[in-house]
Amino acid sequence: MPNRLELSGITKQFPGVLANDHVSFAVKPGEIHALLGENGAGKSTLVKMIYGIMQPDAGEIRWNGEPVVVPNPKAARKLGIGMVFQHFSLFEALTVLENIALGMDAKIPSRELEARIREVMTAYGLLLDPHRTVATLSVGERQRIEIVRALLLNPQLLIMDEPTSVLTPQEVEQLFTVLRKLAAEGCSILYISHKLHEIKALCDTATILRGGKLVDTCDPKLETSRSMAEKMIGTGLKDIVKAEGRGFGPPKLLVNRLSTSRTGHFDVPVDDVSFTVRTGEIFGIAGVAGNGQNALLDALSGEIRSEDRDAITIDGKGIGMMGTTERRRHGLCAVPEERNGHAAVGDFTLSDNSVLTARDRLGMVVMGLINSGAAKTYTGKVIADFAVKALGPASTAGSLSGGNLQKYIMGREILQKPSVLVVSQPTWGVDAGAAAAIHQALVDLAAAGSAIVVISQDLDELRTLSDTLAVINMGRLSPARPVRDFSVDEIGLLMGGVHGTVEAA
């Protein structure tokens, strides 16, 4: 039997980057094939070319043995290639049925389509009401729509782009069951991820990319996580240096029954959250995306003010009703999840971006006028101390890569020496080198006596970084415990909203 999909010498050049450099590998029928690599390794570009969103500059794609050109996604679907995107291509204001109809190339009367959808849903245990509006669905349910949409076309190859990044461990298990069933029926699966344990659990073969080049094709069951990680990253892994047996000082940040009101249609507000962070402590908050993390960060940073002065206190001083500027003066700095447009202004120079949050703490404003010299000096220091790859303080924030921008933002806040730092998703979409540097900087800041709150969806990150952990679900925070007292299963259940069992335990 010929290979389902075979790539040979696929090359794609972007301005300044060689995204794919002569990549060749093959996927057999019924095989679950992992495409492994760091952010920026060229995985997404590669699958976009298989799915017809982009065209390769050179190289050949063979489909069931025949050379093919895939001019667009429609042609890909016609061949039998389905794709589930990492960022769902869903329309929130439309119903499940309408969303699926949009993904179908053939015109199918909506009654017939609905019948077929129900058929697929029952066959694979993907239950959903076709008439619900997408906006009302959870992330896991939304992913089911994408999968159902892809399955309706009876694909011979299903591409899954980072499918588990938004799921709870239990949802991940359910997904794997579906994928294994599909593979058993002969459908090949191209599974893109950077999560090694998942790949070991699910995949038959793994192709590893680094910097646009193919590094290795191996059997993940015969590899260790560490060996695959080293192939993926290139150099030996650096561990976080955390001083053993360090103690914590007195309580620094006290959050007492903090709640926010619902702002948008689909926002999850913070609901009666309380926790304490001591000096020198890194407090981790885990949770699946969209469970109130954004509202919590805004409520802590001061973008959303509380009506209760003492809902948030630093060293006993109530700051709940203060805005962001005043909270910064009291030593609380924050880094929101979205870098471009929230933590930084893409069109502004780095120097101007420093004015955004550091102007008061570092005296960049004199009588209403901005001291641009001070801003430039400080920015230069951030660039140097955090090894930000930028031409200088006059580069625009938008010209930096995601990882470099994140290093700049973290540096901008950390060098202000905040007594409390709240960060959300500190290393999301950042390459391993930068992530390690950011983690180390956070650990060092805590060691210097700051209280740190890290909100993240990356459990691995939280388990290595934090001292104490709590889980947020639907805006409510679980009781906090030392991180080593949590098992992954427990965290998973909390993330999925099962409170009772754990609280009883």
Added chain:
Amino acid sequence: MQFRLEKRREPSKVMLYATPVAAVLLTMIVGAIIFSAIGYDGVGAVREIFLTPLTNSFKWQDLGVKAAPLIIIGVGLSIAYRANVWNIGAEGQYIMGGLAATWVALSTHGMGGWWTLPLMMLAGVLGGAAYAAIPALLRTRLNVNEILTSLMLTYASVQLIYYLVRAPWKDPMGMGFPQTKRFAAEALLPNIFPGTIVHAGVPIAIIVALVAWFIMSRSVFGYQMRVVGAAPHAARYGGFSENKTIWLALLVSGGLAGMAGMLEVAGPFQRMVPGFPTNYGFTAIIVAFLGRLNPLGVIFAGIVMAITFVGGEVAQTTIGLSSSATGVFQAMMLFFLLAGDILVRYRLKRVAPQEARA
């Protein structure tokens, strides 16, 4: 041979300032071609509209007088647009400024003094700002789009002039003309060069632009306007209130439009007439864009627009071209400028055809 657009790493400074110049030049060339094609003397029209006002020194005074209100209003709009506040009702705020100043002039008629003009100026600024406060209030309290409200209020303000000059403010000695009486001498702007028509509004316009430039580029106020316009979410994170910024943007742009209204009614018009709305408020929108929302650029853009106004009048008398041709030229300039904007962020890259197909 094919071209492809490629995103630049950094926005091009050169293109940022070259595109407005290119837009003006392209407008002249394309304008000449189009006007020839539809049966006018195209080259003549372009020459009269764009060059005669510059080469004829008698027209220079006229240029200054026409550029002054455009610059003052354009500076205000450039500040508002930076903050992403789309005040397009500057014409209405200009009218309200003019009416407020007229009210002061009429009610102090015959008992004025050195303080009359400053008082009129204050009234003009307040009148314009107050009218802009309506869209600001509606936007910040009820989230009503300021584009529509500010524009609708402009249409309403025109009717207010008609009402006032036809009834309560009508000059009884005006032989039935719907207009107010001529302002007293203390309520008229002095000419700065005796024997010319250049009034005090011209240097005021330059001063306004310079002050605005300094504030926008150096102060926290300017930073606030820019950051709220560029990234509202980041602005909130940085501690800048969006609502406060909307208020400031509308009050400043409305106040400056009102100031221009005062200068016009106390300068060239010398009284309130139904023809007071001269579209300066709308043309200033083009001025703000052509000046790249930079107060210094607005000075030059204001002069370019004034040239087309003066030139439009020249073309009307010399080659019989309708004054509305000016509007077409001005709109064309804005089209070319907006089209050229893409070159600031992208570069044109030539690609060989076979590569493009691959």
Added chain:
Amino acid sequence: MTSELIIAIIVTVVGASTPILIAALGELVVEKSGVLNLGVEGMMLVGAITAFVVLFTTGNHYLAILCAAGAGVATSLIFGFLTLSLSANQTATGLALTIFGTGFSALAGQGYSARPVTLMGPLFPADLAAHPIWRVLFGYSALVYFSFAMVIGVWWFLKKTRAGLILRAVGENDLSAHSIGYSVVGVRYAAVAFGGAMAGIAGACFPLLLTPQWAERMTAGRGWIAVALVVFASWRPFRLLAGAYLFGLVMTMELYAKASGGPLSVIPAELWAAMPYLATVVVLVLISLRRDASSNAPACLGRPFLPTN
């Protein structure tokens, strides 16, 4: 008040409402695709002068409407090219389009002012159309019935057809629509062109339906009112119908006030003239007080589409 007066008022309201309704229906479709074209007023003026010149030259009303629609499409494509192909700022480009339409129509209409044309006659035979009572239903020109048909047509298109679903999807989430494989720019070009055609026809209503001559800026801000109406109607065609007739009524009230001679007649004419604009502001305020006001708004409205990001 006599029944003749009531009928006369209804007929006037219908006339005043029709152009706003047609223009607003076009803009509704444009906005549903995620594009905000503020150049409606300019496109209407281009349509108005085109219709006038064609009518003046040929005397054919239907040809005039057709040409006005074509001119509207051509004008809208300037906007489309700048905002869709070159990703220019939609607000600024829409304003530029209005400035252009105002100048262009004034230039083209030079020499046509004070030249009379004939208004478009009723669609139905004179027995019905001129009947003292039945003219309320049958006394209108084809444009009026066209506007009603388009209300249903636009509703049916958006709600019931696959093309309408795609258009809504593009306005809801352009990046998703692109990744599924729909041509976002193509769909939006089509929507913008439709909006241009409708604005052109709406402009044609002025010389064909209301005042049988050309006057500069004869649309007098109706294009802007149409834009406001789309917000008022929460992007729903039947609410648009109600909104347009509400405005038609406001614009016609002056006639009623004068005719009835009651207390309303002391209101100065200028205030009556300002009424539609003030009413627009009031309506925008009222709509903002409703909680679901923006829930039906296309999520991508006014945002430029950049597939590379």
